[in-house]
Amino acid sequence: MRSVFYLLDTAPYGSEKAFGLLNAAAVSLGKMEVTVGLYGDGAYLALGDQDSRALAIPNLADILRAYGEMKVIVHEPSVVERGLFSEGLVETVELVDEEAFLEAMEGSDCLITL
């Protein structure tokens, strides 16, 4: 089975990138080995307590929970740099260090970023 790494390095709201990326990752489940990697401002997507109702767009943290089998790794230095380390994160995400993040990215057959 081919493996694909979806990289999100932009903020989850304010554009459709994160939403689009999560949809693409969800439809790849079962057909490919999917890993979603959150890097830089993409790390905000890991925050557990999101409320997007005022924006009238779907809650992206809910999408991570709904597709619990989706492997989601978060670049931990990005979390720490943004002062998010003492915040509650979505239960299904795994924090990884710089090297493990790079390894997961390089070890995948293809890399998709929006």
Next chain:
Amino acid sequence: MPGKPEEIKMVSNAMANIPRRKMMAFLVESEKTAEEIGEAIGKSMLDYHLKILQQAGLIEMAEGKVKLSEFGKNFMEVKAEKAQDASADLSDAKPVAITEVRQLLPCIADSTKFRIIANMAPPLGGALKALEPLFPRGRYSERIGALIIQRGDVLTTVYGTGNVTMTMIKDEAEARKNLERLKETINEAIARGVAPAPREKVRVEPMEIYKYLPQTNCGECGEQSCYSFAIQLMNGEVSLDLCTPLKDPKYRQNLEHLQVMAEYI
């Protein structure tokens, strides 16, 4: 010792990392030098991981030695006890209500079905573990702090934070019906105030697995028949990936069922 909500979250995030979980387990045995930890767990980013554990108050470092702090020791002891003790406490749990059904998302295997996300309040937190015996096919996951329940084709995940997800749902009405039943089951147990006695789990049988396999007996997995593949799968000798015909789009629904079932093998 961590007590404030942000400090507790920091501990939880410190443990949301595989190498750090291994380091903590390694340190339970005795104090170690950084070199010993590096040799046993891996030298990659070692200083960084130790610093995170130290900041979370889980370890102490002095004169080249690393050891669990008093809090770290308690944390690991409680974790070990929780893993063995199925009778978690329900006395502080309050009756729950379904506050909202937030989203309907498409199911992967069957586009006519949905995955839903709802919310249950107040959050049940660790009390969820005590509820595990209520469900013949229920399993509490310590890693994600959630109770995963299988009933027919529907897989329900109740998170300690109050979020609830369900797969293979026909429409919102069905989701609400299932959520209502879930709420009643949980509230009945909370009203009794005692954790239900652990009961024997319903085991997945090879025939049940076989039902969802392609039944072509193609032998591509290395087994003589799909039924022997089902038995091997039950025994944990093979993984679902070996069944190549299952990757055919026409078996996507079967694959999703099998993935759900694999959670209970």
